[in-house]
Amino acid sequence: AQSVTQPDIHITVSEGASLELRCNYSYGATPYLFWYVQSPGQGLQLLLKYFSGDTLVQGIKGFEAEFKRSQSSFNLRKPSVHWSDAAEYFCAVGAGNQFYFGTGTSLTVIP
Amino acid sequence: EPEVTQTPSHQVTQMGQEVILRCVPISNHLYFYWYRQILGQKVEFLVSFYNNEISEKSEIFDDQFSVERPDGSNFTLKIRSTKLEDSAMYFCASSEQGTNTGELFFGEGSRLTVL
Numbered sequence: 001a002q003s004v005t006q007p008d009i010h011i012t013v014s015e016g017a018s019l020e021l022r023c024n025y026s027y028g029a030t031p032y033l034f035w036y037v038q039s040p041g042q043g044l045q046l047l048l049k050y051f052s053g054d055t056l057v058q059g060i061k062g063f064e065a066e067f068k069r070s071q072s073s074f075n076l077r078k079p080s081v082h083w084s085d086a087a088e089y090f091c092a093v094g095a096g097n098q099f100y101f102g103t104g105t106s107l108t109v110i111p
Numbered sequence: 112e113p114e115v116t117q118t119p120s121h122q123v124t125q126m127g128q129e130v131i132l133r134c135v136p137i138s139n140h141l142y143f144y145w146y147r148q149i150l151g152q153k154v155e156f157l158v159s160f161y162n163n164e165i166s167e168k169s170e171i172f173d174d175q176f177s178v179e180r181p182d183g184s185n186f187t188l189k190i191r192s193t194k195l196e197d198s199a200m201y202f203c204a205s206s207e208q209g210t211n212t213g214e215l216f217f218g219e220g221s222r223l224t225v226l
Contacts, residue, residue, distance in 0.1 A: 042219060
């Protein structure tokens with residue numbers, strides 16, 4: 001069965017520090033992978049996606065993610081976090097006619 | 112930029128009442144979805160809809176739930192007799208090509224509170 005694991009429930013980083021949010025998936029074939037961000041009281045906004053090709057994908061707001069097939073991972077990174085990045089981040093896998101979401105990682109940014 | 116719109120943004124209802132959540136997907140999209148997120152939990156798939164019929168549904172989507180595309184623009188989720196555990200944020204999404212080849216565009220959600 002398909003699944004998405006985000007092992008970090010909550011991460012706190014200082015503004016300006018680098019960030020890496022982990023995502024592991026379980027799927028028989030090469031999945032379509034996504035990262036979404038949810039600000040408090042808001043909907044889900046797509047940060048970036050991987051379908052095929054270059055395994056390092058660039059997204060909005062300075063985020064990037066790297067697909068590593070050998071590790072079944074699709075970790076999200078940002079070199080320098082801004083206070084406005086505080087939000088909930090969801091990794092998702094597109095498989096069949098469904099999206100499977102991870103449980104999310106809550107990011108707190110401290111000054 | 113085209114977007115998925117949902118109404119109402121927040122609805123409070125009494126247990127046992129019927130609720131209809133409305134969505135206007137992006138106009139050239141063909142695949143429509145409802146997801147829900149119970150407070151503090153992950154986003155869960157409810158149902159997908161294509162070519163005027165349900166293409167897939169989860170265990171959550173029982174007989175109390177129904178979806179409809181009553182006209183060319185709206186996509187609705189009806190909960191016939193709400194329960195306390197239906198309290199959640201409900202997200203509508205649409206896609207041009209389905210999840211296998213296209214991304215999902217999500218609305219901002221409708222928060223349902225069942226008292």
